[in-house]
Amino acid sequence: MRPLTDLIDVHDSAWPEIEAAVAGAPYPALVLAADPQRADEELLRAQVTTRSWLGAVVHRSGGLVLDHGWLRILGSGNDEHHLASLGEVNDNVAGGVIVAQASWVGSSPGCRTPPVSRPSGISPRTPWAGRTASKATATGSLP
16 A cells, blocks of 8 residues: 555646636536545545546545536545545445546547536436435435
8 A cells, every 4th residue: 555645746736637627617616625634544545646637636625516416526525515435435335446537628639538418317406416325325225
């Protein structure tokens, strides 16, 4: 296991790129506050550097909420917005690594990721929206 000092790259972090993408997003984008101690713990759990978008989001934010909650990107977790951390969801649901690649800056030549579109049939106002996946799967039903 790599130590935290090997995972945090202050000179070449992906965070400025993420900030620019959030600022230029065509949909409302909210960066959730991260608890510094929890962010360090989650980065250690993920074992990715802050040079990657995944590592930067985990270490610098509690997560991202896009387009009024239609899309939630997990970071180090945020209790105020009831958003689990990436590590909590991985441990409780999949037992492995879940990585979703998304782009809301549009398609361009050489771009491997299409623009984000709304998932059909899921609303941020569904009765189980905002709950961690582990609560929904632990009971075997969606409350």
